[in-house]
Amino acid sequence: MVTPVQPxxxxxxxxxxxxxxxxxxxxxxxxxxxxxxxxxxRHWHRACWFLEQRRRHGR
Ligand SMILES: [Zn+2]
Structure with a gap:
């Protein structure tokens, strides 16, 4: 589950x-x-989570 945190x-x-x-x-x-x-x-930067997803799903 992914929840956005506002500034x-x-x-x-x-x-x-x-x-x-x-x-x-x-x-x-x-x-x-x-x-x-x-x-x-875990708290993630948006960009870091995006990259992690790409890594997990390949390409
Ligand atoms: Zn980060």
Whole structure:
């Protein structure tokens, strides 16, 4: 499950697993929760998640 986070809702700094960088407070991004592992929430840059999807699905 992927949930967009609006800039105003981003109040903390998060680590992005896609680029090992940080998502700064106030930056819009995505929260990704695996259906099977609801505890494994991850915050991603939009661009990083997009690239990850392409990687997973090949090409
Ligand atoms: Zn990133």
């Amino acid at each position: 105003y809702a981003a109040r903390k700094r998060y680590a992005c697993p896609g680029c090992n960088g940080f998502i700064e407070p106030g930056e819009g991004h995505l929260v990704v929760v695996p259906d099977d592992y609801p505890d494994l929430r």
